[in-house]
Amino acid sequence: MTTQTILPVNTESLQATSLRNNEPNWLTELRLEALELASQLELPRLEKTRIDRWNTQSYGAYQESTVIDSLENLPVSVQGLIKDEALEGSLIVQHNSGVVYTHLSSELAKQGVIFMDLHTAASEHGDLVKSYLHKAIEKGENAITALHAALWNGGVFLYVPKNVEVTLPLQAIFLTDEEQSTFAPHILIIADTNSSVTYVDNYVSGEIEGNVVHNGSVEVFVKAGAKVRYATVHQFGNEVTDLSYRRAVVENDGVIEWIVGEMNDGNTMSDTSSILKGNGASTDAKVIAVGSGAQKLNYTTRAQHFGKNTPSQMITRAVLREQSTAIINGITKIEHGASKADGQQTEKVLMLSPKARGDANPILLIDEDDVTAGHAASVGQVNAEQVYYLMSRGISRTEAEALIIYGFLAPVVSQIPLEGLRTQLQALVERKLGR
């Protein structure tokens, strides 16, 4: 059975929007090709998840956004997300289809760091953008990636020149609050040789009447010896279907570190991959998630080893309440020739209600002899013996359960190197747990 993708936009209007936005020709062409692909491709097949039954249609249309000159003109909810460092440093805010605020610290600008919306970058740094855009996540992979390539808007372009070490995190915020606006930011990060950078972003929604699809892509290119730390927190309301692909291509001795906080209230497909191309390249991915209500969640972390001596470490911990369902996949793929690769992964699910359902699928695919790999997966309920032990010291049942739940997430949360992010995640976890 093939399900025809219903296109949210036709060729003429896509072309017209691209022209009106003064996009370079190559980009207009790319979008049109992608739209053509989208009409032929199907939704990805996800393990035990009927994504075809989700709302994956509510794309709305591209709407122009008005640039703001002061952060005070942002909704209050968004202002609270801005980290202190970013206030004085570097911040990009996207509101619906377009970026409305951009600030790059002058110090970073002097060092040659580029931090702007991807749209502007496509004109001002056309060659760079053209040679990397959709190279990690290809437009032809499935209907979602194709539609993304056709429709992406706003977004972030971050380029860190050779040997530049950026100490303060750069931040971006993506806000959707209009169901008629396409919301498809694309993040493109290039960390040149021996550079290092931390980038943190937040995905939020305001009051929405209908439904919105967030179709987002993150592509990170980590050059030799470079180090990128990418932290992201998704906290969309239940009107938003979140379809997110993140992928890093890591060259010799490069490092990609992912920190993903899945705190949405709506259905979510989240796929985070690291391609360890170069020798000595490494990845560390941490995902923490809380599901509630009737949420359907599908989280994948993936490490693909091509280079020799490539370590990968992936951890996902999910707490599920109410009737939420989560399918958690960990895929370690070690290619032939990737000798001395080491792939480790853990997926753990804690279910708080008899109606919650969690599934952990660790997969090791190994085509090389000289490697080490391991996985651990567990799905379980709050341990009654532990609750008894805590209660036997006078702690109430509610408090005992809370300690156990936070304790379940703590080994991952405590490893998050950014304090502001850690605090934010803790607060979101509490909110999602309804406490």
Next chain:
Amino acid sequence: MTTNFVIEGLKASIEGKEILKGINLKMKGGEIHAIMGPNGTGKSTLASALMGHPKYEVTAGSVLLNDEEVLEMAVDERARSGLFLGMQYPSEISGVTNSDFLRSAINARREEGSEISLIRFIRQMEAKMKELDMNPEFLHRYLNEGFSGGEKKRNEILQMMMLDPKIVILDEIDSGLDIDALKIVANGVNAMRSEDRGFLIITHYQRLLDYVKPDFVHVMMQGRIVKSGGPELAQRLEAEGYDWVKEELGIEDETVGQA
């Protein structure tokens, strides 16, 4: 007010099988009672039933702590009204630090708004840990996770000291302890002796009782207290084993049995 703890006709079963077949025991503040008995005779079951472990169903009897019915209370209420059980096999809880756990336990006994200050708490905790010769690093370790057998037992005693209970039940607190640790733990118990605190110490060995002198010794068999006496009873059991007790009482199989 001195503490009064009265167990009367306590019966308990697990998965439909009756394990405790009518326990009677009276304890007062200031007293130390020892319970001895062969394996599988219901000692830990008694401790668990008193604390309110969800797996054990109490089918008859009453347990009064200062005239209040303990059996009607939830586990946490029992603890807050003064019951403490140092467990034979304490749980390990990942992600919850020893200090967060103990602070929650102390604050559970206080009114909202009058929680113990962090500094005071740390000071108290460090002082007690010193008494027990525990490395202060254990404050920040996850609760019992990866603790050695002896470290877990010391951690139970630490909790006892911090929580200041009225009735302390210690289930094989001496097992897994080396000789030095045994002395330290015994000192901890002795330091806690007071007129309004009673102890019920379950043990297999006279050695602990050399350090912590019991006032009464009880022998459990077949889910009952079958014999009670003074400290000399423990000494005789250590020297001669249980056969003479069984013979005296005409017991063939001392365990709880399948019947």
